[in-house]
Amino acid sequence: MEFNQTNLKQLGTQLQTSYQKIVDFEAPATPSQSSVALPQMPQFQIEQFIAQALNKQLDVTVQFNDFDHGGQTQIRGHFQRRQSKTIIFTADDHKLVHLVTANAIRYIALSAVA
Secondary structure, eight states, rough: OOOHHHHHHHHHHHHHHHHHHHHHHSSSOOOOEOOOOOOOOHHHHHHHHHHHHHHOOOOOEEEETTTTEEEEEEEEEEEEEEEETTTEEEETTSSOOEOOOOEEEEEEEEOOOO
């Protein structure tokens, strides 16, 4: 019985290690940073800013709410409209594409020109 418990513990540890390697590998290479939470923008302001960014094709920095991990992620990129109402955010290095939903965005700012 002890032998089976030891094997199960080792298997669990190996699964956790493998999962973490996969997550680390798939993490965006964009200089995204978990940062101090900026104030939550009102929904109407987010929608207006997205509309302007789409119309003028502006590069923006977006702070996404990270509901899974209890933090925020800040990424630089641009918005694109797909089909009629679907909006996609693409990171500057094209390694991260994010389907934009109503409550996913915490804050949007114009990106500094490099």
